[in-house]
Structures are given as C-alpha cells and as structure tokens.
Amino acid sequence: MGEIMKRDERGARLQVYERYKAGADYDPLGDDLQPVLEMAIESVKAGRPAAFPDTLEGLVEFKRRSIEYLEYLREVNSRPDATRVVPDIEGWSCYIGTTRTTILKYSKSRGEEWQEFIDIMKNSIAAAKKN
Numbered sequence: 001m002g003e004i005m006k007r008d009e010r011g012a013r014l015q016v017y018e019r020y021k022a023g024a025d026y027d028p029l030g031d032d033l034q035p036v037l038e039m040a041i042e043s044v045k046a047g048r049p050a051a052f053p054d055t056l057e058g059l060v061e062f063k064r065r066s067i068e069y070l071e072y073l074r075e076v077n078s079r080p081d082a083t084r085v086v087p088d089i090e091g092w093s094c095y096i097g098t099t100r101t102t103i104l105k106y107s108k109s110r111g112e113e114w115q116e117f118i119d120i121m122k123n124s125i126a127a128a129k130k131n
Contacts, residue, residue, distance in 0.1 A: 007120055020093065035072075035076055035085050035089055036085070036094075039091065039094050039095050041095050052098070052106070054110050054111075054114075055118060059110075059113060059114060059117070062096070062106070062114075062115055062117070063095040065095070065097075066096060066117070068095075069087070069091070069092050069095040069096060070087065070094065070124070072106070073086075073087050074086050085126045086129055087124070087128050088125060088129065089103070089122065090123060090124065092121065103118060106118060107119070
C-alpha cells in the first residue's frame with residue numbers, strides 16, 4: 001500500500017517526502033502556492049460557478065477569461081522577486097470560475113470551436129509545464 005499522508009492537527013496535508021531530498025528530487029512549496037490559493041478563495045467566494053452559455057457570446061467570454069488566466073500567470077512570472085507559477089487545468093478552471101469536469105463537458109458536448117479552443121488551452125498548459 002501507499003504511504004500514509006501526514007497532516008497537521010486541522011487535516012491539512014503536510015509536504016513531507018521522507019524518501020526524497022528537497023531541492024534535488026522535488027521543489028519545496030514556495031510562494032507560488034499563494035496566487036493559486038488567492039484564485040481559489042476568490043472563486044469560492046463568488047459562489048456558484050460561472051455559466052458560459054453554449055452561444056457565440058458564451059464562447060467569447062470563455063476565451064476571454066481563459067486568456068486572462070494565462071496573462072495573469074505571465075504577469076506573476078515576470079516579477080523579478082516572484083516564485084514561478086505553472087499553469088495547470090485545475091488552476092485554469094478555478095480562475096475562470098468553473099470545474100475541470102465542466103470544461104471536459106464543454107469539450108465533448110459543444111461545437112468544434114469550443115473543442116478546438118479547449119484543446120489549444122490544454123496543449124499550452126502541457127507545453128508550459130514541460131518547461
């Protein structure tokens with residue numbers, strides 16, 4: 001069986017990798033977690049996930065918010081004193097106020113334009129993560 005996760009007294013997962021060396025085998029959590037937490041808090045405070053209707057206007061807004069997410073990451077990463085942040089699907093969905101599942105549903109159930117844009121976003125995220 002897998003290793004049991006270590007948690008603090010309130011149930012938060014501790015970053016403890018006893019078999020690995022920080023800085024050599026993994027990067028310890030740094031300031032890059034803060035922007036992700038800020039996005040998550042704002043998304044949860046906003047209430048119900050944003051609805052992007054299956055219309056041209058909905059697609060335009062979905063694209064606008066998605067591009068805004070990438071621009072936000074670029075801005076954070078351009079700060080000389082900032083710890084780098086990496087895009088991922090969870091961060092993207094949180095930033096635009098929806099869920100990974102909803103984005104997957106959009107990709108499968110909406111037109112080719114939706115699917116193509118979502119594929120471009122996913123490929124862009126994967127390319128950034130590889131660097």
